Amino acid sequence: MSCRWCDTPYTWDWTGVGDSGIAHSPRAELHPMAWRAVLERLSGYAVPLVVISGGEPLSQQNRLLPLLHALTGTGHRVEIETNGTIEPLSELAALGVRFNVSPKLAHSGDPAARRLVPRALAALAAMPGTAFKFVCRSPEDLAEVADVVEHYGTTPVWIMPEGRTPEELSLRLAALGDAVIARGWNLTTRLHVAVWGDRRGK
Numbered sequence: 001m002s003c004r005w006c007d008t009p010y011t012w013d014w015t016g017v018g019d020s021g022i023a024h025s026p027r028a029e030l031h032p033m034a035w036r037a038v039l040e041r042l043s044g045y046a047v048p049l050v051v052i053s054g055g056e057p058l059s060q061q062n063r064l065l066p067l068l069h070a071l072t073g074t075g076h077r078v079e080i081e082t083n084g085t086i087e088p089l090s091e092l093a094a095l096g097v098r099f100n101v102s103p104k105l106a107h108s109g110d111p112a113a114r115r116l117v118p119r120a121l122a123a124l125a126a127m128p129g130t131a132f133k134f135v136c137r138s139p140e141d142l143a144e145v146a147d148v149v150e151h152y153g154t155t156p157v158w159i160m161p162e163g164r165t166p167e168e169l170s171l172r173l174a175a176l177g178d179a180v181i182a183r184g185w186n187l188t189t190r191l192h193v194a195v196w197g198d199r200r201g202k
């Protein structure tokens with residue numbers, strides 16, 4: 001997808017269509033790595049949970065399988081973040097992978113047919129442990145979330161503010177809070193943005 005407010009445009013925006021207008025260089029950003037090398041890097045962290053994010057991890061889900069087998073085989077829990085437009089392979093469910101699915105609203109800028117793929121959303125909703133997280137800017141966005149939930153059964157619902165700076169984040173979180181609770185949904189901040197702002201990790 002090409003969400004205009006995406007906070008990781010360096011994973012996909014090679015033409016500068018995003019809000020920053022920067023055309024990132026795939027040569028500078030993309031580094032093919034064998035899965036065994038990824039596993040080796042991860043083993044240095046000694047963590048019980050590995051979260052695979054993107055870009056869109058399911059766009060290379062076949063290539064992720066050996067890594068996921070190795071991680072779950074050594075007792076790690078694994079979660080995958082996805083925009084919900086690609087149906088996951090059945091092997092992923094069998095491995096006990098959990099999905100954090102973030103279907104996009106109209107303000108992302110992509111057309112509805114690209115954002116909302118019924119088969120993929122239904123498959124993800126049917127898997128155990130899936131959570132749906134919607135990026136919102138204001139309480140007015142919540143009616144659009146309710147439409148998606150009604151059409152596609154995308155529960156449980158989490159609402160996360162759009163924002164790449166601590167200031168944006170805290171203003172939007174405060175604006176959304178009461179309305180989210182009134183609908184009986186879950187509200188979450190973006191802890192990495194509160195702590196580090198928009199700084200890239202190493």
Ligand SMILES: Nc1nc2[nH]cc(C(=O)O)c2c(=O)[nH]1
Nearest residue numbers: 005006007135161162163164
């Ligand atoms: N600006 C901006 N705000 C966001 N809030 C949640 C995001 C996400 O990717 O989950 C996100 C994101 O990617 N960009």
Ligand code: SF4
Nearest residue numbers: 001002003006055083
């Ligand atoms: S789906 Fe996620 S990673 Fe892809 S463009 Fe949108 S915010 Fe960025």
Ligand SMILES: [Mg+2]
Nearest residue numbers: 053054081102
């Ligand atoms: Mg994201």
